[in-house]
Amino acid sequence: MPFLLSPSLLSRMAIAGVAAATLAIALPTTPALALHMPKVAELSGSALTPAIQSDKQVWDAVVPLPDGRFVLQAPIWVGNTGPQLSIRATDGTFAPYPDTAWNATEGEPSQRIVSAAGLTLMADGTLWVLDSGVPNHKAAPIAPPKLVQIDTHQNKVVRTLTLEQKALHPESIVSGVAVHADTAYVADSGIGGILVIDLKTGSTRRFLDRHPSLVATRPITTPQGPVHSTNGNLLAIDASMIAVSPDGKWIVVQPPGGYLSRVETSIFTDPDVTAAALEESVTQWFKTPALGGMTIGPDGTLYWSDISTGSILSYTTGRVPRRLITDNRLKWPATPGLDTSGHLYVPAAQLDHTAAFTGGQSSIVWPVTVYKLDLPTTPPPT
Structure with a gap:
C-alpha cells in the first residue's frame, strides 16, 4: 500500500522516536509470543532478479495477474506523469490500464483515476483500485475518494463507489485498501483511522479515529538515515498499509513510522460494542522496522518491504518472522505482489x-526496477 504525504502531520514528527507499547499478544487458540526478526537473511542475491524496468515511471505497487500480466501503479503525487495504472503484457509491452480515458489527467473526476493510492486483487479477477482524490498532498483534494472496480478478464471498469464524506476529515488522505467478500477496509494516512465500506450499499463507517496505533510515532528511516519533508521536519505519515486475512477475520494495519497492529473484524459489525472495547480491540502484532509496503499470501503469511535495511521480511500466522533477503538494490522497496508460482x-x-x-x-x-524474488520452499531456520 503506497505512502501518502500529509502536510498536517509534518510538524508532529519533531521528535525522533516515542516509546512503544509493551507487546502482549494472545491468539484465539494457543497463546504465542512473537519471535525476534533474524539478523541474517536466508537467501543470497541470486534469488533476486530484475523482472520489469522503466526509465520514466516510479512504480510503488505491483499486482501479478494469473495470466502472466502485471498491473503497475505509478502514483501522481510523487511526480509521475503518464498513466497511473499500466498493464504489462506477456510480450513485455505496456499500456494504460484499463484504458487511456481512465488515466486522463483532466476531465470529470468521477470518470478517471485522480490519484491512485492502492490496489488489491480478488480471486475472481476483480481488481479494486483506491483513488484518494488528492494528486498533490500539499493541496486540498480535487475529488472525493473512491473505489474503482475493474474486471481484469474484460479489462474494463464495472463500477465506482464514492466513499461517504461523513467518514472523512478535511485532512484525510486515504491510502491502502483490503477487501474480503463484500467489505472493503481502507486506511487513512492523513488522520489515522480505518474506513469500513459495505460494497453492496456503499455505506462508509469510520473506526479507531486517531487511535495511537494508527498514528505516526517514530521516524521513517532508510539506510541513509531518517527521512525529512521538504521543510526539514521528520516525515510523518499515519496508517497507510492494510491487509485482511484470507478468512476475513482479521485486518493488520500500520503507519510506515509505527508498528504493525491486528484487529478482529467482527468488532466493526458488533452492534453492542462500546467505545472502550473498540479502543482496546487493537493488538500490537509485531515491532516492525519502517516499511514501504506489505501484502498477504493465501495462507495468511505477511510479506513486508523493509526500507530501513533494503530487506524483504515475512511473518507467518504462527508469528514466525523470517528475513528472506537483504540487498542494496532494494532502495525503498514498496508494495510487493505475489504470483501463484x-x-x-x-x-x-x-x-x-x-x-x-x-x-x-x-x-x-533510472531505471526503476521491479525485482522477482524466488521465495524459499523450506521451513524457517530453527
Whole structure:
C-alpha cells in the first residue's frame, strides 16, 4: 500500500522516536509470543532478479495477474506523469490500464483515476483500485475518494463507489485498501483511522479515529538515515498499509513510522460494542522496522518491504518472522505482489528520491526496477 504525504502531520514528527507499547499478544487458540526478526537473511542475491524496468515511471505497487500480466501503479503525487495504472503484457509491452480515458489527467473526476493510492486483487479477477482524490498532498483534494472496480478478464471498469464524506476529515488522505467478500477496509494516512465500506450499499463507517496505533510515532528511516519533508521536519505519515486475512477475520494495519497492529473484524459489525472495547480491540502484532509496503499470501503469511535495511521480511500466522533477503538494490522497496508460482515481485521505488521528497528535483537513478524474488520452499531456520 503506497505512502501518502500529509502536510498536517509534518510538524508532529519533531521528535525522533516515542516509546512503544509493551507487546502482549494472545491468539484465539494457543497463546504465542512473537519471535525476534533474524539478523541474517536466508537467501543470497541470486534469488533476486530484475523482472520489469522503466526509465520514466516510479512504480510503488505491483499486482501479478494469473495470466502472466502485471498491473503497475505509478502514483501522481510523487511526480509521475503518464498513466497511473499500466498493464504489462506477456510480450513485455505496456499500456494504460484499463484504458487511456481512465488515466486522463483532466476531465470529470468521477470518470478517471485522480490519484491512485492502492490496489488489491480478488480471486475472481476483480481488481479494486483506491483513488484518494488528492494528486498533490500539499493541496486540498480535487475529488472525493473512491473505489474503482475493474474486471481484469474484460479489462474494463464495472463500477465506482464514492466513499461517504461523513467518514472523512478535511485532512484525510486515504491510502491502502483490503477487501474480503463484500467489505472493503481502507486506511487513512492523513488522520489515522480505518474506513469500513459495505460494497453492496456503499455505506462508509469510520473506526479507531486517531487511535495511537494508527498514528505516526517514530521516524521513517532508510539506510541513509531518517527521512525529512521538504521543510526539514521528520516525515510523518499515519496508517497507510492494510491487509485482511484470507478468512476475513482479521485486518493488520500500520503507519510506515509505527508498528504493525491486528484487529478482529467482527468488532466493526458488533452492534453492542462500546467505545472502550473498540479502543482496546487493537493488538500490537509485531515491532516492525519502517516499511514501504506489505501484502498477504493465501495462507495468511505477511510479506513486508523493509526500507530501513533494503530487506524483504515475512511473518507467518504462527508469528514466525523470517528475513528472506537483504540487498542494496532494494532502495525503498514498496508494495510487493505475489504470483501463484512462489515468486514475490517488489518495486524498488526510490520514493525518497522523487520530487515529492526532494523539493521538486528528482534524484531517481533510472531505471526503476521491479525485482522477482524466488521465495524459499523450506521451513524457517530453527
